Amino acid sequence: MKKLALLLAVSCCFFSCEKNIEIENTIQGKWNVVQIIGGLSPAKNYDVGSFTWFFDLDKKTIIINNKDVFNTQYAPTFTNNQGGIYSFDIVTENNIEYLLVDKRKGTIKITEAELTIDFGIAFDDIAYVFKR
Numbered sequence: 001m002k003k004l005a006l007l008l009a010v011s012c013c014f015f016s017c018e019k020n021i022e023i024e025n026t027i028q029g030k031w032n033v034v035q036i037i038g039g040l041s042p043a044k045n046y047d048v049g050s051f052t053w054f055f056d057l058d059k060k061t062i063i064i065n066n067k068d069v070f071n072t073q074y075a076p077t078f079t080n081n082q083g084g085i086y087s088f089d090i091v092t093e094n095n096i097e098y099l100l101v102d103k104r105k106g107t108i109k110i111t112e113a114e115l116t117i118d119f120g121i122a123f124d125d126i127a128y129v130f131k132r
Helices: 002-024
Strands: 029-038 051-056 061-066 084-087 089-093 096-101 104-110 115-118 126-131
Touching: none
Parallel strands: none
Antiparallel strands: 029 051, 029 126, 051 061, 061 084, 089 096, 096 104, 104 115, 115 126
């Protein structure tokens, strides 16, 4: 009986510690962009794996992989969703977390099922909807 109680206590401790780590690093890792909303265009949907962001919290970088082909003479930019590596910061203001990339500020909303980063749909900017 004592072994069973000890096993139960260790299991509870393990799972509670694992959950805390998960909460701290919720944005860390690869996310699939499944939809872009806003701007002057209708919502655009993406297949899982065709447009991804990888958040590296240690290096404070986002690696964007987008299979859309861009024909432009200009350097890749975050604003145009072009693939590349971009620096970011996360700041908290009034208990709201914001992602700052290339002078753009978007609210971060995370649920168990998805991540939304809204750069200002109300102001003709866009929001990204991600799934793992």
